[in-house]
Amino acid sequence: MPEWIFPWEEKPELPSKIHADNVLFVGYAPADSPEISIAVRIANGYASTYAAEIGRDITKVYFNPESADELLQGYASSLGTAGAGD
16 A cells, blocks of 8 residues: 555544534324424434424423423423333
8 A cells, every 4th residue: 555645653533522413303193183293303402302202292282281381390301201102
C-alpha cells in the first residue's frame, strides 16, 4: 500500500461530540374509525417511547377530557415509566 494514503501512525480521532437522537411518533385513534391523528416530534429526544407516551396522553385527553387534570399533575421525569398496554 502506498505510504501517502494513510500518512498517520494511529487511527484518526473521531469527533468527541455525539449527536442526540430526534424521535417521532405518529398515530391515529380509534383504529377502526379514526377521529384523531397525532404526530409528536421531539428534537434531541433520546427515545421514541417518550414521544409515544406523549401521543398516548394526547389521545387520552381527546377522548376523556376529565383525565387532563390527572395528566397535568405529572412530571417530565415520569416519562419512560409506562408499561406495555398503557
